[in-house]
Amino acid sequence: MSSYPPPFDHPFGTRIDRDALAQRLEAAAGWEAKNRLLVQLARELPPLPDALRTDEHRVAGCESTAWLVIGRQEGRLLAAADSDSRIVKGLLALLLTAYHGHTPAELAGFDFEAWLVSLGLQRFLTTSRGNGLRAMSRMIREAIAEFSH
Amino acid sequence: MPMNVPFSAARIRDEFPVFRHHPDLIYLDNAATTQKPLAVLDAERRFYETANANIHRAAHRLGSAATDAFEGARTRIAAHLNAAHPDEVLFTRGTTEAINLAAHSWGRAHLRPGDVILLSTLEHHANIVPWQLVAQATGAIVKPIPLDADGTIDQRAFLSLLTPAIRLVGLTQCSNATGVLPPLAPMIAAAKAVGALVMIDGAQGIAHGGVDLQALGADFYAFSGHKLYGPTGVGVLWARRELLAKMPPWQAGGEMIDRVSFDGTTFAEPPFRFEAGTPPIAQAVGLAAAMDWLAGHDRDTLLRHELALRERFEAGLVQLDCIRVLSASAPRGPITALAFDGLHPYDVAQFLDGYGVAVRVGQHCAGPLHQALGLNGSLRASFAAYNTEADVDATLAALATTLEQLA
């Protein structure tokens, strides 16, 4: 499955799918457990190489910094990401799970923000000026819109 | 409160209804905004229930009652600040608008190409960006006063920067990010000696110990109601009457004019010249109530309490690894800013939030200060009169657990 070249050779969106993550998040009752799970997901996402942690890929929230790299292969969207914050990196793992390795047709009608709300993570959307999450999901959606043209 | 009643933070906390709705909340984000005592909420509500009308022009009794309440608030606020005259108190939306008013009104009228505005590197963006805009418009130059290694203002550099080209020096009374207290008295005296005006950003300082404007000797003083136990939407710019008289209007509209015609309009005297449109009337009444409420306590006792909480917190931090207090040995207000080795402040704050502790992370609108300290951000705990030793101890315990979770 995850036969993509670096930096897209991570498990989120390929070996780990939305259902698997939803199950893990539902099992994490309460804020502390959810925070811990996000930190754990950050550990499972390999770091972006320094060469890609550039201004070109930088998405700044006002409290943390994240890097998002977008590519495509055989009609599929590829995405890789990293952050200096582990919680934000865990949230990025959710974003990658939703989009990475998928075709625009598979993603038609999918609403990332509604999915986060259904997972009990809406507080990260309301504070997204701080963590940049909305900005990143918007960038991915724009990339998808572009390559379906 | 009479002085013979011993101080009790728990009793003060009882005066803040927010804690009835959030009994377990440990609120250490006071530098962003404080909670409001019942006395302030009551004053605003009473105004709306008993005296609400637009001010200054209404030909009816309720209008007079509203005007009396608003102008009465101005008079009481002036007294709390020890201003020489109520007309020196201009109502604004807050600190940001107060500094913009000074920059755009005084700055555009009086700054010339080559004039210099000196700003400390501690400043909040609200005391930097308005001056940058005015500098662009007038050809004046904004120069920073650098910091020492411990994050305090480099006094030698300051003195060497002072020349007759300096028209204004902008200083915070208390850094909102690290709590550092600049030595205002000698700095103001040195600035005045070269003929510069001095803008003091009192947004943080006024909440901890207050201010005596006639003793301070500055030319402009700005603060917000909402950081002082008062309402949002109201703040003050103070300046002496002689200076205000030489300042043109900034915003224009109703209330600020003397006579309008299409041949030319003449403007009202200060303070009305600077209060275009309907001002924050109930909020001004609430701000006066907040300052009355504070004056009902011994300000020194409140400040000592807040500083004791900060010290208890910082003493407890010594037990924890990988934490550094910024500007630890500098004179500071009741604010602790932390940097972590190998941990992101955002992550620490997210875990603390899970344990009911509200702190703030980021650069706290003090980008130049963080650049000078070589940090992307910090975590800030800021204390107010209603915080208790139990708040501090619970925060230390939550922080210890957080560090384990993130280890």
Ligand SMILES: Cc1ncc(COP(=O)(O)O)c(C=O)c1O
């Ligand atoms: C030192 C300082 N200056 C200015 C401001 C801006 O105040 P306001 O947002 O109330 O206008 C703040 C508050 O964030 C502050 O702490």
